[in-house]
Amino acid sequence: MTLRRVAVLSVHTSPLAQPGTGDAGGMNVYVWQTARELARRGVEVEIFTRATSSADEPVVDAADGITVRHVVAGPFEGLDKRDLPTQLCAFAAGVLRAEALHPPGHYDLVHSHYWLSGQVGWLARDRWRVPLVHTAHTLAAVKNASLAAGDEPEPMLRQIGEQQVVDEADRLVANTDAEARQLISIHHADPARVDVATPGVDLDVYRPGSRQQARAELRSLGVDLADDETVVTFVGRIQPLKAPDVLLRAVAPLIRDGRRRMRLLVVGGPSGSGLARPTALIDLARELGVAESVTFLPPQPPRRLAQVYRASDVVGVPSYSESFGLVAVEAQASGVPVVAANVGGLGVAVDDGVTGTLVDGHDVDRWTAALDATLASPEAVTRMGEAAALHARRFSWASTADHLLDSYHRAVGDYAAAQRRLDDAARTARSAAVGATARTRRW
Ligand code: UDP
Numbered sequence: 102m103t104l105r106r107v108a109v110l111s112v113h114t115s116p117l118a119q120p121g122t123g124d125a126g127g128m129n130v131y132v133w134q135t136a137r138e139l140a141r142r143g144v145e146v147e148i149f150t151r152a153t154s155s156a157d158e159p160v161v162d163a164a165d166g167i168t169v170r171h172v173v174a175g176p177f178e179g180l181d182k183r184d185l186p187t188q189l190c191a192f193a194a195g196v197l198r199a200e201a202l203h204p205p206g207h208y209d210l211v212h213s214h215y216w217l218s219g220q221v222g223w224l225a226r227d228r229w230r231v232p233l234v235h236t237a238h239t240l241a242a243v244k245n246a247s248l249a250a251g252d253e254p255e256p257m258l259r260q261i262g263e264q265q266v267v268d269e270a271d272r273l274v275a276n277t278d279a280e281a282r283q284l285i286s287i288h289h290a291d292p293a294r295v296d297v298a299t300p301g302v303d304l305d306v307y308r309p310g311s312r313q314q315a316r317a318e319l320r321s322l323g324v325d326l327a328d329d330e331t332v333v334t335f336v337g338r339i340q341p342l343k344a345p346d347v348l349l350r351a352v353a354p355l356i357r358d359g360r361r362r363m364r365l366l367v368v369g370g371p372s373g374s375g376l377a378r379p380t381a382l383i384d385l386a387r388e389l390g391v392a393e394s395v396t397f398l399p400p401q402p403p404r405r406l407a408q409v410y411r412a413s414d415v416v417g418v419p420s421y422s423e424s425f426g427l428v429a430v431e432a433q434a435s436g437v438p439v440v441a442a443n444v445g446g447l448g449v450a451v452d453d454g455v456t457g458t459l460v461d462g463h464d465v466d467r468w469t470a471a472l473d474a475t476l477a478s479p480e481a482v483t484r485m486g487e488a489a490a491l492h493a494r495r496f497s498w499a500s501t502a503d504h505l506l507d508s509y510h511r512a513v514g515d516y517a518a519a520q521r522r523l524d525d526a527a528r529t530a531r532s533a534a535v536g537a538t539a540r541t542r543r544w
Pocket of ligand 1 (some may be wrong): 127369398427431
């Protein structure tokens with residue numbers, strides 16, 4: 102069967118939002134990039150997301166073949182992510198009403214992202230009689246097993262919700278083999294229903310280039326980066342899970358020992374508890390006596406972010422948990438080695454010793470040593486950067502979309518076969534009942 106149109110559910114965060122702050126991150130990029138690739142292959146994508154501003158148009162023609170529908174569910178602003186489950190009924194109603202305006206059979210499939218969307222997708226699937234494909238992106242049980250000190254655990258409510266969605270979805274799409282294994286071992290997913298679609302990177306945007314030129318371009322925009330500085334960069338949401346404080350503590354002794362002129366560049370905005378308060382990292386830099394050598398930048402759009410990567414000597418990704426880690430792949434695609442925590446998908450994203458370094462745990466001294474060793478010689482940094490750019494070419498959104506489409510086709514085929522079996526069974530039951538009635542009449 103040819104897939105014509107897919108309903109994509111992304112309840113808590115819009116693919117049109119700037120990633121790198123609040124709830125907007127890799128999932129937004131994933132939803133947007135895969136929608137672009139599906140649309141290129143002739144599959145129309147309608148993305149449902151919660152309206153978070155009165156200025157959000159109900160329907161946005163976001164690109165050729167991609168429509169974003171803003172569903173009103175709860176207040177536009179000020180609704181904490183933890184309170185979103187209270188709005189799932191309103192969101193589901195908005196999704197079902199939008200579909201009801203079309204003739205039956207408008208969507209061939211529902212693809213939900215994150216467990217909140219999975220809850221809505223489950224209802225839509227039953228109502229529309231089309232298969233539900235679900236991508237969890239992160240799992241509460243995995244996140245809770247490696248929390249940063251003082252970080253709030255994910256509530257039981259989410260774990261229950263994730264289990265329900267795993268049980269209900271027709272197919273599950275994991276980011277990595279490891280995540281597929283977690284779905285099977287933690288949530289008892291049927292291995293035959295789990296597919297893997299590794300995320301990609303936009304190689305047109307994130308590509309290697311001159312470090313000097315990138316620094317000059319950023320300087321012209323007011324970002325203070327000298328040519329003779331060794332720049333370590335953090336990119337992402339400022340929250341305990343991402344551990345920018347670990348990177349800051351690890352870089353501080355290298356800044357203080359004065360062997361190289363060093364700078365830490367931190368790009369992103371607060372998210373969740375935002376490390377207790379938005380200024381926590383600035384205060385920490387002051388406490389460590391390195392405030393003058395740390396530059397903070399608000400979230401940057403992709404082309405500017407690519408300049409930031411190219412301007413860096415190394416990018417640090419010290420997360421406590423990471424289902425994949427797009428930042429690690431984008432940095433490598435930009436020709437920059439990555440020092441990353443050996444957790445989750447980062448073990449797939451970084452080729453240890455070749456394109457960067459994987460560090461076990463979050464011991465600050467170990468992180469300082471890993472950064473120092475990676476930066477030991479400019480030639481080694483260049484060599485690793487070149488290997489990193491080659492390695493990153495393995496990850497493309499086109500390939501992610503191909504795997505998604507395979508999963509969609511399997512879901513649609515299995516669903517149709519199951520429907521046929523149900524119809525046959527109903528027909529058999531009906532004719533048995535008719536036969537029984539006829540026999541009764543003869544008696
Ligand atoms: N990002 C961005 N601008 C920023 C910071 C981050 O566009 O200033 C994007 C980044 O390019 C990446 C995503 O946010 O694609 C973060 O994804 P990742 O998988 O690294 O982390 P997540 O946010 O999913 O936990």
